[in-house]
Amino acid sequence: MKKNILALGVLIAVFFLSLVGCNDDIEIRTETITAVDTLFLDPVLVSQGRETFRYNTFGDEAFWSGVLHIDKAILGESNGGYGAGVSPATALSVGLKVDSEALPEEVVSAIQAGQIDLQDPASTLALLKLDAVVGVKGNFNEAGDMTSVGITCALCHSTVDDSFTEGIGKRLDGYPNRDLNVGVIISLTDNAKFLADLLHVDVPTVDAVLKGWGPGKFNAGLMVDGKALKPDGTIAANLLPAAYGLQGVNLATYTGWGDMVYWNAFVANLEMHGKGNFTDARLNDPVRFPIAAENNFGNVVNDPDLITPELAALQAYQLSLDAPKPPVGSYDSQAAERGKVLFNGVAECATCHISPIFTDAGYNLHSAEEIGIDDFEAMRSPTGQYRTTPLRGLFARMKGGFYHDGRFETLDDVINHYDSHFNLGLSNQDKNDLIEYLKSI
Numbered sequence: 001m002k003k004n005i006l007a008l009g010v011l012i013a014v015f016f017l018s019l020v021g022c023n024d025d026i027e028i029r030t031e032t033i034t035a036v037d038t039l040f041l042d043p044v045l046v047s048q049g050r051e052t053f054r055y056n057t058f059g060d061e062a063f064w065s066g067v068l069h070i071d072k073a074i075l076g077e078s079n080g081g082y083g084a085g086v087s088p089a090t091a092l093s094v095g096l097k098v099d100s101e102a103l104p105e106e107v108v109s110a111i112q113a114g115q116i117d118l119q120d121p122a123s124t125l126a127l128l129k130l131d132a133v134v135g136v137k138g139n140f141n142e143a144g145d146m147t148s149v150g151i152t153c154a155l156c157h158s159t160v161d162d163s164f165t166e167g168i169g170k171r172l173d174g175y176p177n178r179d180l181n182v183g184v185i186i187s188l189t190d191n192a193k194f195l196a197d198l199l200h201v202d203v204p205t206v207d208a209v210l211k212g213w214g215p216g217k218f219n220a221g222l223m224v225d226g227k228a229l230k231p232d233g234t235i236a237a238n239l240l241p242a243a244y245g246l247q248g249v250n251l252a253t254y255t256g257w258g259d260m261v262y263w264n265a266f267v268a269n270l271e272m273h274g275k276g277n278f279t280d281a282r283l284n285d286p287v288r289f290p291i292a293a294e295n296n297f298g299n300v301v302n303d304p305d306l307i308t309p310e311l312a313a314l315q316a317y318q319l320s321l322d323a324p325k326p327p328v329g330s331y332d333s334q335a336a337e338r339g340k341v342l343f344n345g346v347a348e349c350a351t352c353h354i355s356p357i358f359t360d361a362g363y364n365l366h367s368a369e370e371i372g373i374d375d376f377e378a379m380r381s382p383t384g385q386y387r388t389t390p391l392r393g394l395f396a397r398m399k400g401g402f403y404h405d406g407r408f409e410t411l412d413d414v415i416n417h418y419d420s421h422f423n424l425g426l427s428n429q430d431k432n433d434l435i436e437y438l439k440s441i
């Protein structure tokens with residue numbers, strides 16, 4: 001009998017304790033749901049990923065120097081390369097950025113005192129030696145000569161805050177560099193014939209295409225499908241996207257090639273030309289992906305594999321890059337409040353851009369028809385569709401326009417497009433409110 005009472009007591013105690021436990025659970029859960037920016041990530045893995053994102057070339061020097069000779073173009077004739085060389089002034093003019101935190105005190109004061117010749121390629125070499133050119137890694141021998149350069153993820157997906165001067169400041173990882181003219185940088189090569197042969201065109205065509213991308217744009221599909229032009233004859237290139245604000249987002253890229261991890265491997269192997277392993281049987285299709293099929297890009301094997309061991313760390317780092325918060329005063333908060341109601345209501349935006357991830361939860365793709373644009377870019381992807389762009393941190397990537405190819409110059413243009421495509425009947429104030437909301441997320 002005593003035993004039974006004791007057992008009952010224990011049961012009751014366990015029951016009440018479990019109630020308390022339940023309450024804790026509920027509290028913890030609501031917190032996780034509302035705060036996408038507090039994903040728990042292993043800090044060691046995140047910092048390893050930051051190193052990789054900023055400094056790891058995955059051995060792509062074999063391409064950027066071995067094949068394209070970009071190292072020799074930077075050096076210039078006077079330093080044992082070819083051409084005029086790349087001075088810091090030239091580097092900044094094609095949108096390359098300088099990490100001010102990598103500059104020692106004496107270099108900072110020398111720049112401030114005008115003692116560093118920004119027109120001299122030798123100054124660029126000094127910056128590369130300091131690992132201060134964002135996304136460009138120079139390798140130097142014991143004599144101090146630059147032997148090769150490679151590129152890192154940061155080249156296209158980082159910029160700086162201009163705190164020192166325009167183009168020089170603290171790194172902002174995950175922000176797309178919308179000043180960077182990737183095509184002009186590649187066109188410095190004296191071996192455009194390699195690209196011409198790969199794409200089955202002539203050298204002047206390669207040169208015209210590279211110079212036609214413009215700042216902040218790159219044609220990632222070119223290396224697999226060889227499509228340099230849109231059907232209307234203009235040069236095809238997509239805006240460099242943000243690598244921040246991707247927590248909770250399913251498919252990555254404008255056309256949903258795969259998830260972020262898939263795409264990281266794709267880019268490191270096929271765009272940067274690093275040395276890794278990469279498998280995607282979809283690329284063996286000779287009609288859709290003639291260049292990839294011909295070159296076996298869907299079955300890349302390298303030993304040693306310098307990419308695969310970095311994928312988890314890269315993923316952790318990218319997930320740690322929360323979207324930046326718009327500065328106070330950069331938008332009208334009352335208008336934004338009204339815009340939010342429209343966004344989630346009559347303007348129907350939230351049927352696809354669902355807060356807080358601002359893309360669809362689940363399979364986040366839509367047909368070209370659904371969003372009222374042509375399907376050229378969509379059909380270049382195995383999905384044949386467009387991915388709903390995650391909109392967080394939109395304010396920090398407004399340069400260069402909107403939609404994959406920057407076809408809409410302003411947010412006004414975007415809203416007018418939706419207004420007419422979906423027959424929303426928005427008033428001018430509604431449109432303005434929606435824009436203020438977009439600037440606030």
Ligand code: HEC
Nearest residue numbers: 152153156218220238240241252253254255260264267268
């Ligand atoms: C030469 C410039 C360039 C470099 C270098 C580069 N990327 Fe990208 N990245 C792009 C472009 C352009 C796209 C958009 C591709 C598309 O959808 O057409 C993109 C897309 C992405 C996306 C998808 C973003 C989204 O909104 O879904 C991620 C993630 C990404 N890159 C990560 C990386 C990582 C990691 C590296 C280094 C391994 C890297 N990128 C190197 C240009 C670059």
Ligand code: HEC
Nearest residue numbers: 254347348349352366370386387388389402403404414418
């Ligand atoms: C049917 C789904 C759908 C609806 C509804 C929708 N969008 Fe989009 N949105 C997309 C897709 C898909 C893209 C990517 C288009 C592209 O890159 O070409 C996009 C892109 C955008 C962009 C450009 C982002 C960038 O970085 O370039 C903005 C801004 C935007 N949408 C805002 C809105 C607003 C505001 C509404 C409501 C008026 C809305 N969307 C309704 C699917 C949708």
